[in-house]
Amino acid sequence: MTTISTPQIEETPEAKAVAGRRARPYVHPYAGGILLGLVLFATFFLTGNGLGASGGMNRLVVWLEDLLAPGHVDRTAYLTSMAGGEANPFDSWVVFVFIGLFIGGALSGWLFGRTKVETQGGPHTPVRVRWLFAFLGGSVMGYGARLARGCTSGQALSGGAVLSVGSWAFMFAVFAGAYALAYFVRKLWN
Incomplete structure (x- = not known):
């Protein structure tokens, strides 16, 4: 009978020092998929919208661009609809989804000891x-x-x-x- 041994990876001092804690294992992919499906369902059920991140980031970038070069944003109908003129990017639900994703990802990385530059x-x-x-x-x-x-x-x-x-x-x-x-x-x- 042949046994296959997996090499033990020795944890370096740098890895141990990540956020002052040891990195916890990742969630099982099937469990993660089920959790993501439940979050998506809850998002549809509670808000009537799905998930999305690029639209929120786009609105925030256009908002910053409007602060620096309002003439450029106001000349483009596509940009004006997101943050130019009287449009407020924070009136869109997708901006808060983007902010929540960013904060949630950073918090999760910190809590599970995976924050490292x-x-x-x-x-x-x-x-x-x-x-x-x-x-x-x-x-x-x-x-x-x-x-x-x-x-x-x-x-x-x-x-x-x-x-x-x-x-x-x-x-x-x-x-x-x-x-x-x-x-x-x-x-x-x-």
Whole structure:
């Protein structure tokens, strides 16, 4: 009989010092999926809206842009509808969802001992390259979220839950694009 032993990973002093506590294990993926489904259902039931984050962030960015360059925002109907002129971004529920997601993620990371400032990547990839690709990838995803009229939480979770064909097409495109691109950026992790 052959037994397979898994190597024990020794915890470094840096890992032990993360937020002064030991990192607790992640929730089981199926349990996390069930919890996310319950949160989505409660959101639909209590507010009549689904989840979404990119719209809230977009409204806050336009609000800041309106403070710095109001003439630019007021000339664009798309931007004016979010935060220009008399529009207040805080009149939209999605802004509070975004703020809550940010606070909840930070609080969860702190409570479970996972708050640490670091840049992860492959041993042969400089930190600057990782940051460059993270910025480029985030910019493309942000633009894509605006173009698709929603992010993965708004389109995939909320739209998919109500069987929106556009949302399902969006998710298939996200996965197909990610798998197609993974081959070309895999060296960032090697």
